[in-house]
Amino acid sequence: AQSVTQLGSHVSVSEGALVLLRCNYSSSVPPYLFWYVQYPNQGLQLLLKYTSAATLVKGINGFEAEFKKSETSFHLTKPSAHMSDAAEYFCAVSENQGAQKLVFGQGTRLTINP
Amino acid sequence: DARVTQTPRHKVTEMGQEVTMRCQPILGHNTVFWYRQTMMQGLELLAYFRNRAPLDDSGMPKDRFSAEMPDATLATLKIQPSEPRDSAVYFCASALSGGSYEQYFGPGTRLTVT
Numbered sequence: 001a002q003s004v005t006q007l008g009s010h011v012s013v014s015e016g017a018l019v020l021l022r023c024n025y026s027s028s029v030p031p032y033l034f035w036y037v038q039y040p041n042q043g044l045q046l047l048l049k050y051t052s053a054a055t056l057v058k059g060i061n062g063f064e065a066e067f068k069k070s071e072t073s074f075h076l077t078k079p080s081a082h083m084s085d086a087a088e089y090f091c092a093v094s095e096n097q098g099a100q101k102l103v104f105g106q107g108t109r110l111t112i113n114p
Numbered sequence: 115d116a117r118v119t120q121t122p123r124h125k126v127t128e129m130g131q132e133v134t135m136r137c138q139p140i141l142g143h144n145t146v147f148w149y150r151q152t153m154m155q156g157l158e159l160l161a162y163f164r165n166r167a168p169l170d171d172s173g174m175p176k177d178r179f180s181a182e183m184p185d186a187t188l189a190t191l192k193i194q195p196s197e198p199r200d201s202a203v204y205f206c207a208s209a210l211s212g213g214s215y216e217q218y219f220g221p222g223t224r225l226t227v228t
Contacts (some may be wrong), residue, residue: 032215043205043219045120051214090157100145100215101170104157 002027002093006105014113019063021108023091026072030093033074034102036067037096039087047089050074064080086112115138118208126226130192135223137206146189147217148177148181150204157205164190164204164211179187194228 007022024080025031032051036044048059055067065076074091088107095101119138127133139146147162161171166183173180178197183189193200203224207217 028163034216036219041221044207044216045219046216049214081165094215100209100211100216100217101147101162102217106156 002031002095002103004091004103004105006089006091006108008108009106010109010111012113013081013113015083016080019081019085019110021076021089021096021110023065023074023076023105024072025074025091025093027093033065034065034077034092034094035059035074036090036092036104037061037087038090038107041093044090046077063100067107081110083110083112083114086110116218117182118206118218120204120206120220120223122223123221124224124226126228127196128228129196131227132193133196133205133225133227134194134199135191135204135206135225137208137220139189139206139208141220143210143218144186144210145209146183147207147209148189149207151203151222154199156213160191160204170184176187193225196225197214198227201225203225 003026005024035047036048038044048057050057050067058064063078088109090107091105092102120138145164148160150158160174161181180192203222205222206220209217
């Protein structure tokens with residue numbers, strides 16, 4: 001069965017610093033991978049997705065993620081953190097390509113220090 | 115722009131009462147998911163529908179929870195009787211089958227059972 005592990009339940013960076021949120025997945029089939037962001041008291045919003053095209057995926061708000069099959073990773077990065085990036089981030093893997101179910105990681109809370 | 119809507123946004127009820135949460139998926143989306151989010155368990159998939167038919171409700175406590183889609187524009191999640199352990203945020207998400215598998219989330223219903 002597919003699974004997702006997000007390393008670090010809480011990450012804190014300074015404004016302007018690099019953001020790196022880690023995600024490793026387990027999948028028996030070529031996966032579809034997603035990053036979602038959740039701001040306080042809101043639903044999840046799609047940041048970006050990997051669907052077997054380019055391995056480097058660019059998303060909204062300056063975020064990008066790289067699919068590395070050899071490392072079974074899909075880490076999320078942003079070169080320069082902004083205060084508005086403070087939120088919870090979820091990595092997800094499609095359970096299989098037909099069912100469209102997503103398996104979510106436990107989430108990483110990103111804090112930005114001024 | 116097209117969004118998933120959920121009502122009510124907040125619900126406080128006493129143990130033993132019936133709770134009904136409603137979701138309007140994005141027009142044209144034929145797949146609807148119900149999730150529950152808690153601090154302890156994170157995001158859990160409760161049930162999902164395609165073309166109004168239930169495909170998987172294995173994540174839902176069968177004795178007290180029920181989910182339906184009376185029509186293509188309305189999904190409901192009912193809890194009867196409610197218990198304090200049901201306190202959580204319940205999210206609805208919709209997707210288009212055959213698309214690129216991303217799910218679009220509503221703002222959630224925050225349920226408190228006292």
